[in-house]
Amino acid sequence: MGKFTTLLLILILLGALYVYHTNPHIIDDLTRGPDNFGNSGNNYGNTHSSSPGPGTGGGGTSTSGGFKGSGWVSNGSSGSPEVYIGEGFAVVPTNLSYILLKDRNKDGKIDAIYLDTTGDGNYDTAYLDEDYNGKTDTWRTTFNGVKSYAWDITGDGIPDVYDSNGDGRIDAWDLNSDGVIDERDVDYDGTPDLHDYDFDGVFDEFEGNVTSxxxxxxxxxxxxxxxxxxxxxxxxxxxxxxxxxxxxxxxxxxxxxxxxxxxxxxxxxxxxxxxxTNTTTATSSGGFGEIKTVTLDTEGAMAIKFSTGELKGSDQTLTWEDVDIMAEPWCVDYPALLGHWIDLGEGSLDELDPSEIPTSGYPTNEVSGEIKAGYVYVNRNSDGSLTAFELVSHEKTGDCSHQITIRYANLGGG
Structure with a gap:
């Protein structure tokens, strides 16, 4: 009942079709872990070192994506690799790129699926199980540069409310949670303009003789x-x-x-x-504390709590109460961080004026993306405080492993 609904359905079909149809064993594969698989018998990827990029996926028949070692496994009779199994993640090759599946809380279950729908090397779409109950409850995607979100608030795994233009305000509602939008705010003023009161799949404003x-x-x-x-x-x-x-x-x-x-x-x-709402307000007071430097390693201490400087390892259970930001084990060349951060644009931490840091507009749902040298970012921490940070250096240490060094300063001291 709208372009956003159509797009969302297409994206869901993309993920579902490839993960559950082409590789129906993928869920079991990830939860079983790499030690329970037999190697495919071929030395896949040992002569390649490039990371996944546009058009590098071979549909499971080649390794031009650059994964090395015995992570490639297959349950098929052909012996060709179908899925790459890593620590807490799995990767499924597609014709354009890869589908990345993650077990973020390390409970043996997939709770995040990332898709690169355009093949440009960036994961532009995500299906997230935020409460780890086995069902997707947050969807986000970027289409033609516009970010869109959807949330399941009834707990049935079907989106109930949408923010289709990324402005932080809900503009579409599925009242009876049947997968069809029943109310739509077409002018984005916060009030529904179109209604399907009888849930027949057609907005009543487009039908005659209806009661409003x-x-x-x-x-x-x-x-x-x-x-x-x-x-x-x-x-x-x-x-x-x-x-x-x-x-x-x-x-x-x-x-x-x-x-x-x-x-x-x-x-x-x-x-x-x-x-x-999609954004929230953070607390801000005073100037910056001491500028500190830390290295996050996806194979070791991959997350930090800014207020204490405490690091958490990839072998520990990570929750947003314990950490504020973490390194992403993405199979790409660039560094990526997961947290609740915004991009302030080009600049330097040394020259940043604390009064220029916004106190609102921070995402309530986690965001993940590339960080670049010469740019300044601000994270809203779990305690409501703010921390500014910048990239110092990045080293790709494996197919999907990274060491990311950042400088950071807590607003208000600390």
């Missing part, structure tokens, strides 16, 4: 709604209002009951979304 349920029709009840102070309680009220609305619609309730239910739903949704 505009917010405010049942003002007698909506005025009694009080937004709670916690996100958990706001979410509970939102789900209750949603369930009540769907039940009334399915029961062919009266117009008055529907108006009241819609008002309650709109109020609860607005309340919940006030807690769950």
């Amino acid at each position: 349920h505009q917010q405010g029709n049942g003002s007698e009840t909506s005025g009694t709604f009080t937004c709670p102070s916690s996100a958990d309680e706001a979410y509970r009220l939102y789900m209750n209002a949603y369930d009540n609305l769907v039940q009334l619609i399915n029961a062919n309730a009266s117009q008055e009951e529907l108006d009241e239910a819609y008002d309650e739903y709109y109020s609860a949704r607005e309340c919940y979304e006030s807690f769950s």
Whole structure:
């Protein structure tokens, strides 16, 4: 019911088709680990050292992508490699690039899938299981330079709300979680403009003789709604209002009951979304603390908590309560970091004015991407503080291994 929905479905099909159809054993392969596989019997990749790039994937029949060692395995009868198994990750070659699957919390289950849909060497699409319950609950992609997001808030693995233009505001809703958008904000002002009240797959504004349920029709009840102070309680009220609305619609309730239910739903949704926008505000006070230098190694101490300087290793369970940023074990030539950071553009940490650091606009969901020398970045830490950092050096130590040295300074000291 929109270009963004069509794009999302295409991306889901891309990932699902290649991972579950072409390599139906991939989930078992990753959770079993490389030690439980027999080598394919061929010395794949020993004469190549380049990393995956545009057009380097051989569909599982060659190793021009540059992976070395016994990580390549195959369950097929042909003996050709189908998947590369590493520590906490697996890579599936495609005609254009690679599909990267990761076990970020090291519980033996895939919780992140990264796709390069254009073959330019950048992972532009991600499917993330943020609560590690076995279902994707966050989707993000970049199309023609525009970032888009989707979130599952009902826990069924289907996107419920979307931010299709990356402005930090939700602009599409799937009310009954059937995979079809039911409300759409076409002018991006925060209010739905198109509605599918009867869930028939067509916006009611495009049909004749329909009854519109505009917010405010049942003002007698909506005025009694009080937004709670916690996100958990706001979410509970939102789900209750949603369930009540769907039940009334399915029961062919009266117009008055529907108006009241819609008002309650709109109020609860607005309340919940006030807690769950795509960006957040961080605390900021004073100048910078001491500028420090640290090296993150994807094969060793790959993550850091900026406030204490404590490092965490790749063999430890990593959560955002314990670390603020970590090195990505991507099979690319450039360094990439995972965290909640923004790019301030070209500059130097030595010349950065603390007053120029924004206190809002930081992503609430983790972001991952390339960092470049000569640029300054700011991360919103788990405690709400801010840390500015810059790239000092980068060394690719393996097919998907990196050592990334950064300089950083905590805003407000420390």
